[in-house]
Every structure is written in structure tokens, then in C-alpha cells.
Amino acid sequence: MALEIFYDADADLGIVQGRKVAIIGYGSQGHAHALSLRDSGVDVRIGLQEGSKSRSKAEEEGLKVLTPSEAAAEADLIMILAPDTKQRDIYANDIAPNLEQGDALFFGHGFNIRYGLIQPPADVDVAMVAPKGPGHLVRRQFVDGKGVPCLIAMEQDASGNAQALALSYAAAIGGARAGVIKTTFTEETETDLFGEQAVLCGGASALVQNGFEVLVEAGYQPEIAYFEVLHELKLIVDLMWEGGIAGQRYSISDTAEYGDLTRGPRVIDEHVKESMRKILAEVQDGTFAKEWVAEDEGGRPNFNRLQNAGNDHQIEEVGKKLRALMSWTDK
Numbered sequence: 001m002a003l004e005i006f007y008d009a010d011a012d013l014g015i016v017q018g019r020k021v022a023i024i025g026y027g028s029q030g031h032a033h034a035l036s037l038r039d040s041g042v043d044v045r046i047g048l049q050e051g052s053k054s055r056s057k058a059e060e061e062g063l064k065v066l067t068p069s070e071a072a073a074e075a076d077l078i079m080i081l082a083p084d085t086k087q088r089d090i091y092a093n094d095i096a097p098n099l100e101q102g103d104a105l106f107f108g109h110g111f112n113i114r115y116g117l118i119q120p121p122a123d124v125d126v127a128m129v130a131p132k133g134p135g136h137l138v139r140r141q142f143v144d145g146k147g148v149p150c151l152i153a154m155e156q157d158a159s160g161n162a163q164a165l166a167l168s169y170a171a172a173i174g175g176a177r178a179g180v181i182k183t184t185f186t187e188e189t190e191t192d193l194f195g196e197q198a199v200l201c202g203g204a205s206a207l208v209q210n211g212f213e214v215l216v217e218a219g220y221q222p223e224i225a226y227f228e229v230l231h232e233l234k235l236i237v238d239l240m241w242e243g244g245i246a247g248q249r250y251s252i253s254d255t256a257e258y259g260d261l262t263r264g265p266r267v268i269d270e271h272v273k274e275s276m277r278k279i280l281a282e283v284q285d286g287t288f289a290k291e292w293v294a295e296d297e298g299g300r301p302n303f304n305r306l307q308n309a310g311n312d313h314q315i316e317e318v319g320k321k322l323r324a325l326m327s328w329t330d331k
């Protein structure tokens, strides 16, 4: 698929300003979309379950908070920003009964459409606006007059205007200030899951924990190990973010660069790449999605056990102590 990228000049903000938008969920992404849409002159209401922890946060911002079904009934553009595992039930119980011909159903991630957990009727637009960054950054960038790049995808174009609507929405949350790239639900879902599992979250966390363990097991002080494998990682990643891997290599010493060039491929070797290919295959053939949905339905025993083990790792205790000493971090 050839790259198609859009900016503010390509978007008509008036399109989304003419819609009644319901944001279902007010967490990381939900709060960012809702507040930025409101600040862009869009008529927004929030859909949250009775007793939701997020209700008071949305109300404190002066947003109208309804139940998900009330919000869906009032709106003609419904953006689902609840956890991926909850979306199927929210759709079946609260959204589907309130969908009317001409409505638009939006997603921030393609999981439920890609794996067939939600199957909307043919007479509504189905699109995605997925900022390529955490929600709190999406909001911070918008407030600073900037934006986080977004992906848009159109799964169903019942109105013939789904792309213009998605682009208008992306502009209203600041995405078109940075660039909005057209993709498909399949491409977004598979690359997002692969990226977070193999590199960004899974890969990086395991790399850091293993590096820390190797140093501590060899007798080095845990505090020194923490600085070397976790604290400095941000500084290196910031350089990569600014100038790519080549830019990062320009800034480090040539001793570090020689170690990078010769030792990096020994750590992340063909065996690791083969594991990455297997992880991608499990994303593509639906194995991961099936496992995660079953894990959630079963009360998340594995998730909770692994999360607790991660929280109890020595690196967390050392990090908490060291970060408390760092005057520049946000406490």
C-alpha cells in the first residue's frame, strides 16, 4: 500500500464539529480524545459504566457523563476507547441497540474488528483514529499546540465520507499537525501488537531485566546496574527518536559504538529474530488474540501472576529508591 499522509490543510474540521460524538471510556486515550475534541469545538459526551473510577475525572473537566448506552443513543459518532477486552460486551449491550443508519463507529485500535469480535451492520461507517503514542502524550502535545501522528483506517464506508470524517476527527485531536497516515485495520492491529510485544514493551522490559540480573548476579551493586541498564536507556532512546539509530551512534563514544556494532547482534541474534517471527505469526493467525480473550474471561490468573512477579523484581525496589533521589524527575 503506497504511503498516504495528510495534514491540517487536508482536513475539514467542520465535519466532526457537525457530529454528536460519544467517547466510551475515559482512560489514557479517552481523556485525551474527549478534551481535545471539546477544545476543537466538537459536541462531546462521555459514556462510562455506573460506579466507574473515571467518572469523577471527566466530571471535574465539566464533561457530560452518561452511561455507555445513553451516550451511544445520543451520539451519531461513537468512539470506543474502553479496554480492548471489554469492547465486545460494550458493543453488544450498549452500542449495537443504539446504532442507526448513518452513524459512525470509531476505534483507537483495530483489535475487535480485526479478530471479528465486533461485527457492525453494513449501514454505518467503521473507522479508526489511532494516535501513535500514549494518551497522556497525545493530550500534552495538543495543549502545547503540537500533535502526535495518527493512523486512520476505514473498514466500512457506508456514507461515502468515512475517510473525510476520520481525518477531521484526527485533526481535532491534533494528529494532523504532525501527520495522519492511512492504513488498514489489519495492518494497524498486527503491527501494533507485534511492536508492543516484541520490541517496545515485551522486548525492552525483558532486555532491561536480563541485563540488570546479569550485572547483579556477577556481584555489581544493584544501584549501579539500574543506572546502566534502565536509567540511561531513556537518554539513548531519546537520541534514537531524534536522529535514528545513526544519530544515536553519532553522540555516543566510539568505544560504545564499536561495542554496539559488534556485541548488539550477538545479544539480539538470529535466534531472537526467529522468536520475533513466531510472535508475529501468532498475532497474524489469531493465536494471541484468542489466548488474551480467554485469559481475560478466566479472570486473568496468568496476567496477575506475571504482573505481580514483575512488580516484585529487585529492579523495581532499587528504582523506587534511586528515583526518589533524582530532583529532576516528576514525583
Ligand SMILES: NC(=O)C1=CN([C@@H]2O[C@H](COP(=O)(O)OP(=O)(O)OC[C@H]3O[C@@H](n4cnc5c(N)ncnc54)[C@H](OP(=O)(O)O)[C@@H]3O)[C@@H](O)[C@H]2O)C=CC1
Pocket: 024, 025, 026, 027, 028, 029, 030, 047, 048, 049, 051, 052, 053, 054, 055, 068, 080, 081, 082, 083, 084, 086, 090, 108, 109, 130, 131, 133, 134, 135, 136
Ligand atoms: N493506552 C494508550 O495510550 C493506547 C491505547 N490504545 C487503544 O485505546 C483503547 C483504550 O485503551 P486505554 O486508553 O489504554 O484504556 P484505559 O485502560 O486507560 O481506560 C479505559 C477506560 O474505559 C473505561 N471502561 C472500562 N469498562 C468500561 C465499560 N464497560 N463501559 C465504559 N467504559 C469502560 C475505564 O473506566 P474505569 O476507570 O472505571 O476502569 C476507563 O475509563 C484500546 O483500544 C487501546 O488498545 C491505542 C493506542 C495507545
Ligand SMILES: CC[C@](O)(C(C)=O)C(=O)O
Pocket: 132, 133, 134, 135, 192, 196, 200, 201
Ligand atoms: C506501545 C503500547 C501501545 O500500543 C501504545 C501506547 O501505542 C498500547 O497499546 O498501549
Ligand SMILES: [Mg+2]
Pocket: 132, 133, 192, 196
Ligand atoms: Mg501502540
Ligand SMILES: [Mg+2]
Pocket: 109, 192, 193, 196
Ligand atoms: Mg497497542
